[in-house]
Amino acid sequence: MKNELNAASKYLIYTYGCQMNVRDSETIAGLLENVGYVNGTLEDAELVVFNTCSVRHSAENKVYGKLGEVLALRRKRRPDMLIALGGCMAQLPEVRQRLKKMGVDVVFGTHNVHELPALIDMAQASQKPVCQVWEHEGTIIEPLPSIRKPGFSAFVNIMYGCNNFCSYCIVPYTRGRERSRLPSEIIREIKDLAAAGYREITLLGQNVNSYGRGLSEEVDFADLLLMVNNLEGIERIRFMTSHPKDISNKLLYVLAEGGKLCEHIHVPLQSGSNLILDRMNRGYSREHYLELVAKIREYIPGVAISSDLIVGFPGETEEDYLDTLDMVEKIRFDAAFTFMYSARSGTRAASMEKQIDIDDKKERLARLNKLQYQIATEINHQLEGRIDEVLVEGISKTDPEKLSARTRTNRIINFSGQKDLIGKLINVKITKAGTFSLFGEVI
Numbered sequence: 407m408k409n410e411l412n413a414a415s416k417y418l419i420y421t422y423g424c425q426m427n428v429r430d431s432e433t434i435a436g437l438l439e440n441v442g443y444v445n446g447t448l449e450d451a452e453l454v455v456f457n458t459c460s461v462r463h464s465a466e467n468k469v470y471g472k473l474g475e476v477l478a479l480r481r482k483r484r485p486d487m488l489i490a491l492g493g494c495m496a497q498l499p500e501v502r503q504r505l506k507k508m509g510v511d512v513v514f515g516t517h518n519v520h521e522l523p524a525l526i527d528m529a530q531a532s533q534k535p536v537c538q539v540w541e542h543e544g545t546i547i548e549p550l551p552s553i554r555k556p557g558f559s560a561f562v563n564i565m566y567g568c569n570n571f572c573s574y575c576i577v578p579y580t581r582g583r584e585r586s587r588l589p590s591e592i593i594r595e596i597k598d599l600a601a602a603g604y605r606e607i608t609l610l611g612q613n614v615n616s617y618g619r620g621l622s623e624e625v626d627f628a629d630l631l632l633m634v635n636n637l638e639g640i641e642r643i644r645f646m647t648s649h650p651k652d653i654s655n656k657l658l659y660v661l662a663e664g665g666k667l668c669e670h671i672h673v674p675l676q677s678g679s680n681l682i683l684d685r686m687n688r689g690y691s692r693e694h695y696l697e698l699v700a701k702i703r704e705y706i707p708g709v710a711i712s713s714d715l716i717v718g719f720p721g722e723t724e725e726d727y728l729d730t731l732d733m734v735e736k737i738r739f740d741a742a743f744t745f746m747y748s749a750r751s752g753t754r755a756a757s758m759e760k761q762i763d764i765d766d767k768k769e770r771l772a773r774l775n776k777l778q779y780q781i782a783t784e785i786n787h788q789l790e791g792r793i794d795e796v797l798v799e800g801i802s803k804t805d806p807e808k809l810s811a812r813t814r815t816n817r818i819i820n821f822s823g824q825k826d827l828i829g830k831l832i833n834v835k836i837t838k839a840g841t842f843s844l845f846g847e848v849i
Contacts, residue, residue, distance in 0.1 A: 415442060415443050415444070415452045415453065416443065416444050416445065416446025416447075416450050416451045416452055416453070417435075417438045417443040417444070417445060417446060417451055417452070417453040417454070417455060418445070418446055418447060418448055418451035418453070418454050418455070419431050419434055419435060419454075419455045419456075419457060420454070420455070420456050420457065420469075420472055421457045422456075422457065422458050422459040422465055422468060422469055422493070423457075423458065423459025423461065423465060423493065423494065424459065424461070425561050425608065425610050425646070426563065426581075426610055426612075427457050427458075427459055427493060427494075428555070428561060429561040429562075429563055429610060430457055430492075430493070430516070430519055431457045432552045432553055432554055432555065432561075433519060433520075433550050433551070433552050434455055434457060434492070434519060434522060435552070435553035436550060436551030436552040436553045437519070437520065437522055437523055437550065437551055438453070438455075438522070438523065439551070439553055440523070440551045441523045445553075448476070448479070451487070452486065452487060452488060453487070453488045453489075453490065453526065454476050454487060454488070454489050454490070455490045455491070455492065455522075456469060456472070456473060456489075456490070456491040456492070456493070457492055457493045458491060458492065458493035458494060458495035458496065459493060459494055459495070460493075460494040460495045460497075460498060460501070460576050460580060460750070461494070461575075461576060461577070461748075461750075462745065462748035462750075463748045463749075464748070466495060466501075469491075469495060473489075473491070473508065473510070474508075476489060477489065477508060477509060488511050488512065488526065488529065488530070489509075489510050489511050489512070490510070490511060490512035490513070490514065490522065490525075490526065491505055491510050491512070491513055491514075492513070492514040492515060492516070492519060492522070493515075493516060494516060494576065494577075494580035494581070495580075496513050496514060496515045496516070496539055497515050497516055497539060497541075497579065497580040498576075498579075498580070498751070498752070500751065502537060502539065505537075506535065506537065509535075510535065511529045511535050511536070512525050512526055512529050512535070512536050512537075513535075513536070513537040513538070513539060514538060514539060515538075515539035515540050516580055516581055516582070517539075517540035517542070517543050517544055517582060518538065518539070518540045518544075519550075520547045520550055521538060525538055542582060543566070543567060543581075543582030543583060543585060545585075546566065546585055546587055548587070548588070548591050549591065549594075549595075554599075554602070554604075557604075557799065557800065558603065558604055558605045558606060558797065558799065558828075558829045559604065559605070559606040559607070559608065559797075559799065559812075560599050560604045560606070560607050560608070561607070561608050561610050562592060562595055562596060562599070562607050562608070562609055562610065563587065563610050563611070564586065564587055564592055564609045564610065564611050564614060564617050564627075564630065565584060565585060565586045565587060565611040565612075565614070565616065565617050565619070566581060566582065566584070566585050566587075566611075566612075567581045567582040567583045567584045567585055567612065568581060568583075568584060568612035568613060569583055569584045569613075569616065569619075570612075570613060570649065570687070570689070571687060572676075572686055572687050572688060573685060573686050573687045573753060573754040573755040573758075574686060574716070574719065574747060574750065574753055574755040575750070575753060576750040576752065576753055577612055579752055579753075581612065584612075584613070584616050584619045584620065585619070585620050586616075586617050586618055586619050586620050586621050588621065589621075589623070589625055589629075589630060589633060592609075592630065592634075593633060593634070593637065596634060596637055596640060597637060597639070599640070600637065600638065600639025600640050601639065603829070604640070605640065605641045605642065605797060605829065605831070606640065606641060606642035606643075606644065606797055607634075607640055607642070607643055607644070608643075608644040608645060608646065609630075609631075609634070609643070609644070609645040609646075610645075610646065611645075611647070612647065613647065613648070613649040613652060614627050614645050614646065614647065614648060615627050615648050615649055615652035615653055615654070615657065616649075616652060617630055618630075626654075626656070626657075627645075627657060628654065628656045628657045628659070628660040631643070631645075631657075631660050631661070631667060632660055634666075635660075635663075635665050635666050635667060640666060641666060641797070641831060642666055642668055642797060642814065643666045643667050643668065644668050644670065644816070646672045647672055647674060648671060648672060648673050649674070649689075650673050650674070650675070650688075650690045650694065650695050650698055651688070651689040651690045651694070653673070653698060653702075655701075658701060658702065658705040658706070659705070661705065661706055662705040662706055668814045668815070668816065669706055669708055669709045669710060669814050669815050670709065670710045670711075670712070670740075670814065670815050670816040671702060671706075671709060671710075671711055671712075672711075672712045672713070672714075673695075673698070673699075673702075673711060673712075673713055674713055674714035674715075675695055675713045675714065675715060675730075675733060675737075676688060676714060676715060676716050677715070677716060677719060677722070677726070677729070677730055678692055678726075678729040678730035678731070678732055678733030678734070679692070679722070679725075679726035679727075679729040679730060680692055680693075680729075681721075681726060682719050682721070682722055682726050682729075685719065685720070685721060685755075685758070686716075686719060686755070687754075692729065692733060695733070695737075696733075696736065696737070699711060699737050708815070709815070710740040710741070710815035710816055710817070711737070711739055711740055712739055712740055712741040712742060712743075712816070713737075713739050713741075713742045713743070714742070714743045714744075714745070715730060715734070715742050715743070715744045715745070715774060715778075716744075716745050716746070716747050717730065717744070717745070717746055717747065717767055717770040717771050717774055718746050718747040718762040718766065718767030718770055718771070719747045719755065719762070720747070720755055720758035720759065720760050720761050720762065721758065721759070721760040722747075722762060722770075727770050730774065731773070731774065731777055734774070734777055734778055734781065735777065735781075738781050738785065739778065739781065739782075740782065740785055740815065740816075740817075741782060741816075742778045742782075744771060744774050744775055744778065745771075746764075746767040746768065746770075746771050747762065747767065749761070779841050782841050782842070783839070783840070783841045786817070786839035786840065786841070786844060787839045789817075789836045789839055789844065790836055790837065790838065790839050791835070791836065791837075792835070792836050793833050793834070793835050793836075793849055794813045794814070794815075794819070794833070794834060794836060794846075795813070795814060795831055795832070795833055796811035796812060796813050796819055796831070796832060796833075796834050797811055797812055797829075797830075797831055798810075798811040798823070798827045798828050798829060798830055798831075798832060799811055799812055799828070800828055801825075801828075802820045804820065804843075805820060807822070808820045808821060808822055808823075809821055809822070809823045809825070809827060809828065811832075811834060813844075817843070817844055818842070818843040818844065819834055819836065819843065819844040819845065819846050820843060820844070820845050820846075821834055821845065821846045821847055821848060822847070822848075823848050827848070832848060832849075833848075833849040834846040834847065834848055834849060835847050835848075835849050
């Protein structure tokens with residue numbers, strides 16, 4: 407380990423998982439740069455930070471794979487490198503034991519990110535590993551420094567934690583109970599983003615519909631959206647994630663007013679089987695979900711609805727699985743994130759009987775994806791010839807000769823144009839549709 411921090415010390419952050427982790431990494435970067443670090447690469451970083459995800463085994467395996475590479479690099483060429491690991495994985499006791507054996511220098515959790523600079527100092531001063539993970543959530547620390555990712559879209563946390571305890575999900579154990587940020591702090595952050603040139607924000611929470619829980623003032627998510635919708639400078643407002651059981655008529659009334667509120671809502675279904683939904687502890691039925699989707703489309707014409715779907719949950723029969731396919735056919739999601747069930751130690755589902763064989767899960771996932779991709783392609787083809795307002799985000803990731811933009815319904819569209827269009831709202835005509843993106847021309 408290094409003996410002391412100097413102004414030239416460089417850091418590198420590896421981020422895994424959801425948008426919440428991306429936002430946490432921006433805070434970690436702000437904390438580090440506030441004490442003198444500058445951003446570097448793996449070749450020159452004195453400090454490497456892993457901000458981790460534990461939602462699925464695959465996410466953890468990616469972390470362990472990269473962590474092994476970095477530890478090997480330190481042994482061979484970089485003995486002074488300091489390695490820190492935080493995020494959801496660090497909240498799990500069995501993970502912390504493994505990290506200790508592997509030789510990680512600093513371990514911190516989701517609830518005490520703000521302590522990272524002090525923990526680094528402790529490790530450097532003592533020349534010994536430091537592990538400090540809060541088992542329970544504390545009060546929200548406001549404000550914390552942040553180094554935002556460059557661009558025109560930004561994430562804004564409105565709350566932390568989850569109270570739902572879905573039987574498959576580790577999040578309530580790693581992120582704690584629901585806590586809402588003060589509206590004034592959220593508004594301050596968004597105003598700062600607008601002043602810095604950001605045009606679009608995405609409000610984040612494990613369940614944004616629970617916003618207001620724990621606050622002394624009476625305010626809910628719909629009220630917050632109205633506040634944000636009235637702010638100057640920001641042109642587009644998105645949010646995720648919405649729990650189906652908590653979407654109120656009041657929220658739909660507000661979304662129907664439009665304005666800066668984009669016509670896209672992400673509503674995880676997870677399963678189409680009432681039996682599996684009950685075993686998942688989701689708190690709604692397939693009938694409720696169908697009624698909700700019909701109401702959303704009634705209130706918000708042209709809305710895009712995306713979802714999360716899990717196959718191979720313990721006890722899922724072929725009939726249960728076919729219920730999921732049936733829901734996908736009935737609802738016709740614009741997009742869906744599909745997953746094989748992954749057992750998480752400490753959750754109720756991990757100890758349930760009738761765990762599904764991995765080959766069966768793979769086969770079910772393949773059939774589900776085939777159906778969803780077909781539906782998405784059909785929906786996108788119906789958009790050909792339409793003119794949409796888009797926010798130009800930058801150079802296309804698939805074709806460096808083209809620009810990439812996003813529609814209000816959260817679709818990616820690639821087109822030819824001058825780089826001075828980046829960051830602007832323009833109209834584009836959709837000329838060709840694919841499964842995952844669109845192609846167009848500037849109008």
